[in-house]
Amino acid sequence: MAFNRDFNSDPFIVIWELTRACQLKCLHCRAEAQYKRDPRELSFEEGKTLIDQIYEMNNPMLVFTGGDPLMRPDVFDIAEYAVKKGVRVSMTPSATPNVTKEAIEKAKNVGLSRWAFSLDGPTAEIHDHFRGTAGSFDLTMERIKYLHELEIPIQINTVISRYNIDYLDEMAELVEKLDCVLWSVFFLVPTGRGQESDMISPVEHEKVFQWLYDLSKRVSFDIKTTAAQHYRRVVIQNKMREAKNQKDEIQYLDALTQQGLTGSIDGLGRAPKGVNDGNGFVFISHVGDVYPSGLLPVKAGNVREQTIGEIYRESPIFQDLRNPDKYKGKCGVCEFRHVCGGSRSRAYAMTGDYMESEPFCVYIPKALRKKEKTTN
Numbered sequence: 001m002a003f004n005r006d007f008n009s010d011p012f013i014v015i016w017e018l019t020r021a022c023q024l025k026c027l028h029c030r031a032e033a034q035y036k037r038d039p040r041e042l043s044f045e046e047g048k049t050l051i052d053q054i055y056e057m058n059n060p061m062l063v064f065t066g067g068d069p070l071m072r073p074d075v076f077d078i079a080e081y082a083v084k085k086g087v088r089v090s091m092t093p094s095a096t097p098n099v100t101k102e103a104i105e106k107a108k109n110v111g112l113s114r115w116a117f118s119l120d121g122p123t124a125e126i127h128d129h130f131r132g133t134a135g136s137f138d139l140t141m142e143r144i145k146y147l148h149e150l151e152i153p154i155q156i157n158t159v160i161s162r163y164n165i166d167y168l169d170e171m172a173e174l175v176e177k178l179d180c181v182l183w184s185v186f187f188l189v190p191t192g193r194g195q196e197s198d199m200i201s202p203v204e205h206e207k208v209f210q211w212l213y214d215l216s217k218r219v220s221f222d223i224k225t226t227a228a229q230h231y232r233r234v235v236i237q238n239k240m241r242e243a244k245n246q247k248d249e250i251q252y253l254d255a256l257t258q259q260g261l262t263g264s265i266d267g268l269g270r271a272p273k274g275v276n277d278g279n280g281f282v283f284i285s286h287v288g289d290v291y292p293s294g295l296l297p298v299k300a301g302n303v304r305e306q307t308i309g310e311i312y313r314e315s316p317i318f319q320d321l322r323n324p325d326k327y328k329g330k331c332g333v334c335e336f337r338h339v340c341g342g343s344r345s346r347a348y349a350m351t352g353d354y355m356e357s358e359p360f361c362v363y364i365p366k367a368l369r370k371k372e373k374t375t376n
């Protein structure tokens, strides 16, 4: 289903922020979550209409996020409606006392595909600092036991920052030990409560990408990255080195892109073609505002006024984001722009322009290297 999907008409994944309410106060919260629910949240009935519209977009994956989705008492009714329609739903609840055995049982009964928990460090000290709540690590460990008992596949989400970069080996060991199906590794974008000073450097990004690629070859879980489109470039470069086929890089990439095969390259985990903000990816806020991603706060419309399909397909913001030839700076001339394109969210967060170049990529595109040689 996913590989042949045309991202100009249908996204691969839809993220719906069911609520912004959450009991935690994480250091890098994108949503700047609040303790109380917003009365303007999409209602259950509006949610059902939204799910119908999402299904019409060639049935993409649907993720319930927050805030904490469990702060909505109707979360499992919404999930049930989606699952009965045939939508694959997963959820990213916060590790709070709301995650009871009963809640997990309900999730299992309605047929939730996967449960994702955040773990930002291999120890309580690191993780709890990050999440701003003592006891969050221990609670997560305990709830993972429930998930295993009920045989619900587990995903771990980790935000890479200067707080945990020195503990990544231990973190990977923990993900393996916890028998997770997917490790979703987020690279910090300075938006919401995320601070630029907490980010790792561009060179460190590159080193972590290489480390992740090597790791992907020896672990049983899949690895997926978020806000790290240039990881795809690192994977492709590695594959090419391994195949000792460095003769015609561009031709190789073009062939892959044209055949829609970039998603089948080993090591890319769950990602199909080059998913990027607004390109295979769409985010709906708790009040129905539509954004290219939760990390790119440029509103393209609201589902109370237009369908999600109309906004995704026709908004000039989304259309521009799906056109890497229009990107500025080095991303715009890079031979990897159609498979990578850099994080549009990070470009926006750091320059104010989502079409600008990814500021945390060390790669110098061939076109610029050639230009440099000619000028010298």
Ligand code: SF4
Binding pocket: 229, 230, 233, 330, 331, 332, 334, 335, 336, 337, 340, 341, 342, 343, 357, 358, 361, 362, 363, 365
């Ligand atoms: S320059 Fe841009 S498109 Fe090229 S690899 Fe870096 S982030 Fe990706």
